[in-house]
Amino acid sequence: MADQEQVRAHRRGDGEPDEAPPPTPSAPTTQAKDEDIDAILDDIDEALESNAETFVRQFQQKGGE
């Protein structure tokens, strides 16, 4: 992990604060996030095609760029 130390030391040398920068204002708290994920999964489940295997198998593309 010497390399990791070196990178961090370099950052400090640049006058950057050692702590993480403040999270983006819209980032939820961990607790809210955990409550949220179940509701999200329920919502996603509703949108998923029911015939997963056939649906995935039939998605065949020609190569592009």
Add this chain to the structure above:
Amino acid sequence: MTVHRVMGIETEYGVSAPSDPGASAMLLSGQVVNAYAAPLGRSVARARWDYEDEAPLRDARGWEMARSAAHPSQLTDESGGSGVEPDDPGLANVVLTNGARLYVDHAHPEYSSPEVRTPRDVVRWDKAGERVMLKAARRIAESPGLTPVNLYKNNTDNKGASYGTHENYLMRRETPFAEIVRGLIPFFVTRQVFAGSGKVGIGQSGETPGYQLSQRADFFEVEVGLETTLKRPIVNTRDEPHASADKYRRLHVIIGDANLCEVATFLKVGTTALVLDLIESHALPDLTIERPVSTLHAVSHDPTLKQLVSLRDGRQMTAVQLQWLFFEAARAFIDSREEDDPGGQTEEVLRRWESMLTRLERDPMECHRELDCVAKLRLLNGFRDREAMDWNHARLQLIDLQYSDVRPDKGLYQRLAARGAVERLVSEEEIEEAVTTPPQNTRAFFRGECLARYGENVAAASWDSVIFDVPGMPSLQRVPMLEPLRGTRDHVGELLDSCPTARDLVHALTGR
């Protein structure tokens, strides 16, 4: 040094018809383009593409490939290849009033965004492309007799085929191409930690169970080259500037994934623009890495971000740590200069880049509101926890695919966005406006406005020309636009306002 630069993104969308799995992909793609263009009337549907200045076989390293040696798919200036009929769906090709190009590229509908100048505008007109595809799919679904199509903003079918999302950056011609290659390879190998869109399965056909950061990484086989459809290179050398060739080159970046997350797109182009500025300013340290192609694959295959990268000078570090070195070079260079940055997007890119790298080192899952590779993994892990599924389970592959569906009800990203579960940078109103309106500060303004105002008399257009067919004039009138920063609203807005007809405009421009 800033993030301001002429740039844009072109995206080939995945296209399928679940009710008719055997349908021709080219036919479906032509249907998408025509369904979008038809209701816009003659103005848009009539304008053809002007291929005069295209040169897909010119190589940035200083030579040109013989046409006879090229794979047919490389002859992109012939559209559709040889032997196609004029009404072939493979030729469907329109220029939109927002300055974008919508056409069939190989077997995919492609939206090429207009030229913009800031990362935020890249996001805005890239998102407009998603809405264009959505409108096309809806119109097809509402048209009796047409086969409904699904459109996916992704880059692979996970069965061996890949299709591209290409970024374009205008650069100064005098910068030696070898320096661009040297600086970009280590950057491209490692930026996938935030720019990847995530994929279920390892390998070109997803044959090994697992999850990886990038849709595209497994399809890259060489370090540098001209090809885009086979032997794909980390740095593409196509030298087709669509501008004054003695002043500019257009860097054609083929290694990116199609991003749905606005922050991911913003960071991808913002950080790349900064690195290009470092290269042009000779301010980037030598970060050459060993075995770039296999390292590209290995970094993508480790979503825990612990994979080590070997530098030629002997150092070993993770991809995130190597990104820190790029960040620090950019931060130091900007701090050493005092330049105006109207709008502050340079600082925003740096702030987000730093925050992202900090959190990726601590726990990548902290970035689930901003990055596709994390947002997708969070959904997949959620279902894996609930239903105890292995990585090769069809439902996980379905989540991977449906994540990129452009429809608000079926697209999983779109559902996350509707719930406020991902961070947005542009409003729906801004995106809707960008569907029909061009950026004001590049030549895309002139192109888009010409289509909107004089579409009936535009015979053809391209990135660097508009061709008018004016009644009473004996020949077509071609207006070249070789300077990407001319033709802005400031430059031609008054002129256009003073010309009610195409004849007036041609007269004002040519004196004829």
